[in-house]
Structure formats: C-alpha cells, structure tokens
Amino acid sequence: MTGHKRPFDLAVVGGGALGLSCAWRAAAAGLSVVLLEERRFFHDDAGSGGAERQWRLQYSEEDLTRLVLASIPLWRELETASGRRLIHETGSLWFGEIAESTNEGHIADAAGVLEKCSIPYEWMGAAEIERRFGFRDLPVHYEGFHQPDGGVIDVKGTLFALYAQARAAGADLRDGSRVLAVEPDEEGVRIRVGEETVEAEKVVISAGAFTGELLQPLGLSLDVEIFEMATAYFRPRTAGTDFPSWFAFQKPAEADSNLFYGFGVSPWSPNSLIRVAPDFEVHPLRDARDAAGTPRVTDLERVAEWVGRHLPALEPEPLNPSSCLIALPADHDRGFYLGPLPGTGPAAERVIVCNAGWMFKFAPLFGEICGQLVATGRTEYDIARLTLG
Ligand SMILES: Cc1cc2nc3c(=O)[nH]c(=O)nc-3n(C[C@H](O)[C@H](O)[C@H](O)COP(=O)(O)OP(=O)(O)OC[C@H]3O[C@@H](n4cnc5c(N)ncnc54)[C@H](O)[C@@H]3O)c2cc1C
Incomplete structure (x- = not known):
C-alpha cells in the first residue's frame, strides 16, 4: 500500500547531530519538516555515537576557523534553550611534528590562522608541554600550542538538546524509518520509506557514512572513505588527574597514521575515566553496513602502548572500548561536503547534502546553513570550499 501524506517543505534523512540540527533550524525558520531516522534516536552505531568530541577554534584554513567562530552564537542559543552547558572550555593542546599534514590539519598553518584571526594561543616546546600537561618522553623537537577556548563537547547533551528544540519547533521526528530511495522530480521529492512514500519540496541527506547509498542512484559519488575508528x-x-583536549601530530608509522588524541575528565561525567583514541585512517570500509561494531585489537594495543609511554598519570589498560563510524573526504583540504547536488534539474534544485569530516563542532551552524539553502537557495556563510560542484 502506498500512503501519500501531505507534502512537507523539507524531509531530512538521518537523525544524527547534523540531521537533528537541520530539522531544528529549518523548523525554527517556519518550514514544515519531517526527519526520518532508520534506527532509534541517540544510538551509538553511526557517527554521532559516544560521549565527547573535541571543540577547537584552530583550523589550518582561515575560512573553517571563521565558520567555527560563526557557530558559537548558535551553540549558545542551544545551551540557553536546553538549560545545559554543551561546550566545556578545558583548552585545546596541539603538539608534535609542526609541519606534518594530517586529516586534522597542520600545526604551523593553524597557528598562522589563529594569529590572523587575533585568537589567543601560547606556543611551547616539548619540555614545557611535558611539564605543564603531564606528558612524558616526547621527542625533543616536538612543539605546539595551547588555545584556551578549545575544549570538549557533551555529545549526548547536544543530541538531546537538538532533538528537543527540533520537536519544540514543530518538526515531525520519526525513528525506525529507513529511507530506501530519494526521488526528486519537477513536482517535489518522493522519499521511499518501506511501503510508505513521504513527499517533500526538498530533502537534506545527512545519513553520515550511509549517505553514499542514497546518492549513488542519483548519479553522484562523493570522494569519501569510511573508517571505523577505535576509542x-x-x-x-x-584523583584530580586532568588534561585539556589534545591532539598529537606524528609522522606515520609503518602500519598506521600514528595519530592520537585525548581528553580530560568529561566535566559532565560521573566517573573520572579519561578517553584516549587513535586516529588511524586504515582499512577503509567498502560499505558502512559492513562495520564490525567493535574496535580492532591492534588499534587498542597501539593506543595502550602510547598511553603507557607518554601519559604516566594513566593506567595503560584500555577500558570500555568501542568504535565509531566516520566518513572522511579523501581530499583533506576540503573538510566537508555541504550544499546542493551539482548540475541543473530537479536533483540540483531539491537535494542538499551535508556529509563527511569532523563535523560535530559545526552541527548547529551546518543545520542553519542547510535551513537557509532550503528556504532561499542561498546562505550568508562562506561555504565555497565545501560545495559539491
Ligand atoms: C571517533 C570519532 C571522533 C570524532 N571526533 C570529532 C571531534 O573531535 N570533533 C568534531 O567536530 N567531530 C568529530 N567527529 C565527527 C562527528 O562526530 C561527525 O561528523 C558527526 O557526528 C556526524 O553526524 P551526522 O549526523 O552527519 O552523521 P551520523 O551521526 O552518522 O548520523 C547519520 C544518521 O543517519 C541514519 N541513517 C543512515 N542511513 C539512513 C537511511 N537510509 N534512512 C534513514 N536514516 C539513515 C543513521 O542511523 C544515523 O543515525 C568524530 C567522529 C568519530 C567517529
């Protein structure tokens, strides 16, 4: 049976941080919105799983730092509306090989951008990093900076807040609704959900690592790689051990990219465990649905080894291991994919993609940008680097 509902202004596919934010901003702007999420809301098996994300102002590209700055008023609005602090400014420490280019960026270039944007930071060498922040046995040539406004984002708090705000603004949030196909034409977009068809004027596809399977029938293939990252x-x-959010830039090892990052005690958490994780772009998945749902043993061994060597304040036994899916643009300089489908015709007019990269910190802003693109076809923000053309 085909059930034709009244058309919505916007259908959002995917109920992670980006989809929920898009539903919030579009509904708050007065659009009628339906959001379709395959699983239960707040599940841990896609890109918005887990408890914390790094909040940082520094990017190697000035336009991305300016987008982070532009997101701050929206984060504050979300915090005020939800009555909960979502960004905790515990500081952000970047250190290591200062000329190494990684998927996270480049230390020296990022310091240059901070300088240009008049954002305060403190440059230091390995000995001072060890003395002030409790690291040990860092190569003597390592350098880096501490930026005091960086910190950690409360992931579940953010998802709950986005969900609540989207609902309060009138969005129809449906879980257990796997979208099988997105079919744009001159009249609108038909969204196939099982036996049902949902109709909308436009659609935002923010299905995380699963976005490709919906774009392929539309003739588009994003140049992304999908990884299952361990943590x-x-x-x-x-007691009392703590750290800023940190990222160690290192030269690649033989078998992996040799990058590690970590946090302090999560300010909202009832326990004092401290998260440290590898950022290894290895073994890309052909299909996000092939994800194992568990971290690789070798990744856990590598992070335990790094902790044992460089973080003497922590016991080097990994606890509560898990994995998380991420789609990353093959071109690190691009950052993200955000914008309408390229070309002309119904697909380009009606389908907007918001996908790939370390996006959590941008969730409220990218939701706002999607809402603007849906409502007017334009955005006031500079997203030239991110568009799909
Ligand atoms: C280990 C790790 C560390 C990270 N660290 C940071 C960080 O420090 N800072 C930062 O800013 N970002 C970070 N990120 C990135 C950030 O978490 C993600 O970019 C962001 O959470 C992605 O949100 P999303 O809504 O786009 O995708 P997701 O959260 O993946 O949501 C997509 C949703 O779509 C649903 N879905 C899929 N297919 C369909 C379908 N056909 N129909 C309906 N629903 C569907 C899925 O079930 C899922 O709920 C990290 C990511 C990982 C994995």
Whole structure:
C-alpha cells in the first residue's frame, strides 16, 4: 500500500547531530519538516555515537576557523534553550611534528590562522608541554600550542538538546524509518520509506557514512572513505588527574597514521575515566553496513602502548572500548561536503547534502546553513570550499 501524506517543505534523512540540527533550524525558520531516522534516536552505531568530541577554534584554513567562530552564537542559543552547558572550555593542546599534514590539519598553518584571526594561543616546546600537561618522553623537537577556548563537547547533551528544540519547533521526528530511495522530480521529492512514500519540496541527506547509498542512484559519488575508528578510556592513577583536549601530530608509522588524541575528565561525567583514541585512517570500509561494531585489537594495543609511554598519570589498560563510524573526504583540504547536488534539474534544485569530516563542532551552524539553502537557495556563510560542484 502506498500512503501519500501531505507534502512537507523539507524531509531530512538521518537523525544524527547534523540531521537533528537541520530539522531544528529549518523548523525554527517556519518550514514544515519531517526527519526520518532508520534506527532509534541517540544510538551509538553511526557517527554521532559516544560521549565527547573535541571543540577547537584552530583550523589550518582561515575560512573553517571563521565558520567555527560563526557557530558559537548558535551553540549558545542551544545551551540557553536546553538549560545545559554543551561546550566545556578545558583548552585545546596541539603538539608534535609542526609541519606534518594530517586529516586534522597542520600545526604551523593553524597557528598562522589563529594569529590572523587575533585568537589567543601560547606556543611551547616539548619540555614545557611535558611539564605543564603531564606528558612524558616526547621527542625533543616536538612543539605546539595551547588555545584556551578549545575544549570538549557533551555529545549526548547536544543530541538531546537538538532533538528537543527540533520537536519544540514543530518538526515531525520519526525513528525506525529507513529511507530506501530519494526521488526528486519537477513536482517535489518522493522519499521511499518501506511501503510508505513521504513527499517533500526538498530533502537534506545527512545519513553520515550511509549517505553514499542514497546518492549513488542519483548519479553522484562523493570522494569519501569510511573508517571505523577505535576509542577507549583509561583510569587515572591518582584523583584530580586532568588534561585539556589534545591532539598529537606524528609522522606515520609503518602500519598506521600514528595519530592520537585525548581528553580530560568529561566535566559532565560521573566517573573520572579519561578517553584516549587513535586516529588511524586504515582499512577503509567498502560499505558502512559492513562495520564490525567493535574496535580492532591492534588499534587498542597501539593506543595502550602510547598511553603507557607518554601519559604516566594513566593506567595503560584500555577500558570500555568501542568504535565509531566516520566518513572522511579523501581530499583533506576540503573538510566537508555541504550544499546542493551539482548540475541543473530537479536533483540540483531539491537535494542538499551535508556529509563527511569532523563535523560535530559545526552541527548547529551546518543545520542553519542547510535551513537557509532550503528556504532561499542561498546562505550568508562562506561555504565555497565545501560545495559539491
Ligand atoms: C571517533 C570519532 C571522533 C570524532 N571526533 C570529532 C571531534 O573531535 N570533533 C568534531 O567536530 N567531530 C568529530 N567527529 C565527527 C562527528 O562526530 C561527525 O561528523 C558527526 O557526528 C556526524 O553526524 P551526522 O549526523 O552527519 O552523521 P551520523 O551521526 O552518522 O548520523 C547519520 C544518521 O543517519 C541514519 N541513517 C543512515 N542511513 C539512513 C537511511 N537510509 N534512512 C534513514 N536514516 C539513515 C543513521 O542511523 C544515523 O543515525 C568524530 C567522529 C568519530 C567517529
């Protein structure tokens, strides 16, 4: 049976951080919105799983730093509306090989952007990083900077807040609704959900690592790679141990990219475990649906080894291991994919994609941008780097 509902102004596919934000901003702007999520809301098996994300102002590209700055008023609005602090400014420490280009960026270039944007930071060498932040046995040539406004984002708090705001603004949020196909034409977009068809004027596809399977029938293939990244927690040896959010830029090892990052004690968490994780772009998945749902043992061994060598305040046994899916643009300089489908015709007029990259910190802003693109076809923000053309 085909059930034709009244058309919506906007259908959003995917109920992670970006989809929920898009539903919030579009509904708050007065559009009628339906959001379709395949699983249950707040599940941990896609890109918005887990408890914390890094909040940082620094990017190697000035336009991306300016987008982070532009997102701050929307984060504040979300915090005020939800009555909960979502960004905790514990500081952001970047250190290591200052000329190494990674999927996270480039230390020296990012410091240059901070300088240009008049954002404060403190440059330091390995000995000072060890003395002030509790690292040990860093190569003596390592350098880096501490930026005091960086920190950690409360992931679940953010998802709950986005969901609540989207609902309060009138969005129809449906879970257990897997979208099988998106079919744009001159009249609108038909969204196939099982036996049902949902009709909308426009659609935003923000299905994370699963976005490709909906774009392929529309003739578009994004140049992204999908990874299942490991993460783990470590027990402090003494009470009161804490760190800023940090990222270690290192030369690649033989088998992996040798990048590690971590956090302090999550300010909202009832326990004092501390998360440290590898950022390895290895073994890309052909299909996000092939994800194992568990971290690779070798990744956990590598992060435990790094903790044992460089973080003496932590016991080096990984606890609560998990994995998380991420789609990353093959071209690191691009950052993200955000904008309408390229070309002309119904698909280009009606389908907007919001996908790939380290996007959590941009969730409220990218939701706002999608809402603007849906409502007017334009956005006031500079997204030239991110568009799909
Ligand atoms: C380990 C790790 C660390 C990260 N660290 C950071 C960080 O420090 N800072 C930062 O800013 N970002 C970080 N990120 C990136 C950030 O978390 C993601 O970019 C962001 O959460 C993606 O949100 P999303 O809504 O686009 O996708 P997702 O959260 O993946 O949501 C997509 C949703 O679509 C649903 N879906 C899929 N297919 C369909 C379908 N056919 N029909 C209906 N629903 C569908 C899925 O079930 C899912 O709920 C990290 C990511 C990972 C994995």
